[in-house]
Amino acid sequence: MVLALLGAWLSVGVMWFDLVDYNSALGGVYDADGDGDFDVEDAKVLLAKKKKPKLLNKFDKTIKSEINAAEKLRKKGKIEESLHAFEALVQKFPQSSRCRYGKAQAEDDLAEKMRSNEMLLKAVNSYKEVAELPDVPPDLIKATLKRRADRQQFLGRTRGSLATLEKLVQIFPEDVSLKNDLGVAHLLLGDNKSAKRIYEEVLARAPHDGFAKVHYGFILKSENKIAESIPYLREGLETGDPGTDDGRFYFHLGDALQRTGDKSAYDWYEAGHRRGHFASVWQRSLYNVPGLRAQPWWTAEETGYTVLVKMLERNWLTIRDEALSVLDGTSGQFLPEDENLRETGDWGQFTLWQQGRKVAASCRHVPKTCGLLERYPEATSCKRGQIKFSVMQVGTHVWPHTGPTNCRLRMHLGLVIPSKGCRIRCTNQTRSWEEGKVLIFDDSFEHEVWQEAESYRLIFIVDVWHPELTQLQRQTLSPI
Numbered sequence: 386m387v388l389a390l391l392g393a394w395l396s397v398g399v400m401w402f403d404l405v406d407y408n409s410a411l412g413g414v415y416d417a418d419g420d421g422d423f424d425v426e427d428a429k430v431l432l433a434k435k436k437k438p439k440l441l442n443k444f445d446k447t448i449k450s451e452i453n454a455a456e457k458l459r460k461k462g463k464i465e466e467s468l469h470a471f472e473a474l475v476q477k478f479p480q481s482s483r484c485r486y487g488k489a490q491a492e493d494d495l496a497e498k499m500r501s502n503e504m505l506l507k508a509v510n511s512y513k514e515v516a517e518l519p520d521v522p523p524d525l526i527k528a529t530l531k532r533r534a535d536r537q538q539f540l541g542r543t544r545g546s547l548a549t550l551e552k553l554v555q556i557f558p559e560d561v562s563l564k565n566d567l568g569v570a571h572l573l574l575g576d577n578k579s580a581k582r583i584y585e586e587v588l589a590r591a592p593h594d595g596f597a598k599v600h601y602g603f604i605l606k607s608e609n610k611i612a613e614s615i616p617y618l619r620e621g622l623e624t625g626d627p628g629t630d631d632g633r634f635y636f637h638l639g640d641a642l643q644r645t646g647d648k649s650a651y652d653w654y655e656a657g658h659r660r661g662h663f664a665s666v667w668q669r670s671l672y673n674v675p676g677l678r679a680q681p682w683w684t685a686e687e688t689g690y691t692v693l694v695k696m697l698e699r700n701w702l703t704i705r706d707e708a709l710s711v712l713d714g715t716s717g718q719f720l721p722e723d724e725n726l727r728e729t730g731d732w733g734q735f736t737l738w739q740q741g742r743k744v745a746a747s748c749r750h751v752p753k754t755c756g757l758l759e760r761y762p763e764a765t766s767c768k769r770g771q772i773k774f775s776v777m778q779v780g781t782h783v784w785p786h787t788g789p790t791n792c793r794l795r796m797h798l799g800l801v802i803p804s805k806g807c808r809i810r811c812t813n814q815t816r817s818w819e820e821g822k823v824l825i826f827d828d829s830f831e832h833e834v835w836q837e838a839e840s841y842r843l844i845f846i847v848d849v850w851h852p853e854l855t856q857l858q859r860q861t862l863s864p865i
Contacts, residue, residue: 438524445483448474452483459491464498467491482521485514486529493536502540509536516552527557534566543573561587565596565628577604595624599634609725611641622653632662632671639669643785644728664791667812670829672769672790672865677853681811681832683794683825689852693761694823697798697847700757701821704845705800707751708774711735712843718750719776730781730836734773740864741768754845763849768864769793770848774800777807777843781836785810788828789865792854797824798845806838818844 441449455470468491474484489511496505512533516526530553537546547570553563564587571580581604587597602617618638621629635657642650654666663669668679685694697704711718712735719733726732737747737755743765748755758765764772770793788795797809799818808817809824811832818824826832836842850859 438528439522440486440525440528441483442520442522442525444478444520445481448478448481448484452481452487455484455487455491459487459494464491464494468495480518480520482515482518482525485511485518486525489515489529489532493532505536505540509533509540512536523557527553527560527563530556531563531566534570538570538573543570546570547574561591561594561597565594565600568597568600572600572604577607580604593624595621595626596628597621598624599629599631603634603637606637606641611644614638615641615645615647619653622656630660632657632660632669635660635662636669636671640784640786664829668791668827668830669787670789670791672792673829674792674851674854674858674862677791677851679791679827679829681826681830682814682816683827685823685825687852688794688825688849690761690763690849693764693847693849694796694825696757696761697796697823697845698821701798701800701845704751704754704757704798705820705843707754708735708800708843708845711750711774712776714750718747719774726783726786728782728784731778732781732783733776733778735776736771736773738765738767738772740771741766758847761849764847766859767793767848767850768859768862769850770795771846772848773846775844775846776841777834777836778841779836779838781834783834785831785833787831791827791829792851792862792865793828793848794851795826795828796847796849797826798822798847799824800845801841801843803838803840803842807836807842809834818842 441452445452451474455467455474458464458470459467468488471484471488471491474481475488478484489508492504492508492511496502496508512529515521515529516533521529530549534546534549534553537543537549547567550563550567550570554560554567557563564583568580568583568587571577571583581601584597584601584604587594588601591597598617598621600621602614602619602621605614605617615638618634618641622634622638635653639650639653639657642648642653651666654663654669657663657669658666662671664673664679667681685691688694719735722732722734735747736744737751737758738744743755758772764770769790797818799820799822802818802820808815809826809832810816811826811828812830816824854862
């Protein structure tokens with residue numbers, strides 16, 4: 386029991402005996418919960434008291450009652466009144482950092498209430514003004530700039546957020562959590578190299594930091610350093626540190642383990658499922674609408690898109706011939722698969738619609754095919770899918786993987802299918818393509834492909850909205 390308590394407090398950076406010694410210094414009378422002794426609940430209260438940030442400088446303490454009155458209005462939800470009160474205080478005490486911080490918070494709250502980016506920009510600027518005032522307490526500078534960076538990120542001002550976080554790290558170089566946030570900002574900008582450097586610095590100083598470990602492992606995996614990524618992702622998740630309980634890290638750890646032949650991958654998928662990140666061990670998409678019917682394989686009748694399926698099967702020769710004209714040409718229209726899904730082989734794709742948008746340059750090469758699809762908005766308006774030709778050469782193996790969302794179903798129309806050697810597994814069921822026939826599956830479930838034939842395989846992929854999505858959902862869901 387003592388060891389368990391010790392471990393619990395070590396995890397937040399405070400040793401158990403530190404708290405006991407502090408209680409002894411108080412004469413053994415610190416008993417927050419009134420049960421007659423010093424225990425874990427008392428320790429929590431004491432820890433909270435020790436960690437309370439200091440937001441008032443010497444001057445602000447002299448006007449504390451006025452600040453508290455304005456803050457009370459904000460906490461009661463009287464945001465407009467609170468903003469007016471803080472604006473008056475700022476006008477009266479222009480050098481008061483706490484008054485200006487209160488004004489920024491009230492503007493921030495009002496922006497959320499009004500759903501106004503313009504008001505949020507005012508808050509972002511006010512937060513900046515706070516940090517530029519003289520004699521600002523360090524805790525207030527930290528709280529101000531952290532919130533400013535967060536709000537800049539919300540507004541899509543990623544580079545501005547990065548600059549704010551860089552300033553924070555410069556002011557508080559010993560605060561590892563700020564460096565972790567800075568690493569995330571680099572990742573959001575696609576600057577994995579800088580993020581990697583940041584997390585290497587964090588781990589050199591704090592080798593057991595779980596947040597840094599999972600993000601460093603994520604970066605290693607993106608560099609295709611599969612085996613190297615595993616211990617960082619696994620150990621980071623095992624810490625349970627804030628920010629580590631994220632479906633992406635369970636997803637990538639499981640994927641890395643699968644690629645190295647380690648069957649414990651499914652233990653981590655199961656853990657991710659228990660934590661609520663995955664719908665099931667098999668269905669591991671991360672961008673989902675809850676409650677949609679979930680099954681790996683579908684029939685045309687189950688989708689409700691029988692008219693589309695019949696059209697594809699009726700016109701498969703026309704579609705095939707146009708695809709072959711592109712494939713046989715010298716235009717190089719088929720681009721290599723670029724999501725690092727292949728273990729071996731060559732896999733090319735020629736996209737006609739992406740995220741619900743027609744690729745006009747591609748459709749000029751296959752006008753009949755695109756003309757056929759125009760009448761089917763369940764496919765052409767699917768912002769979470771694609772319409773494309775897919776050619777897979779001999780000797781290709783596609784790793785087990787899942788798509789990003791449960792909001793679509795995927796149709797495969799066979800165009801050029803060798804007599805044997807080509808197959809697709811979705812969960813524990815394996816099927817083969819037929820020329821002129823449509824296979825339908827939900828690619829949010831784990832699937833895997835083998836091309837072991839003696840010639841190439843060519844199919845037409847058509848993604849469609851999940852049939853249970855409403856029209857409003859189809860219109861408002863973000864593209865993927």
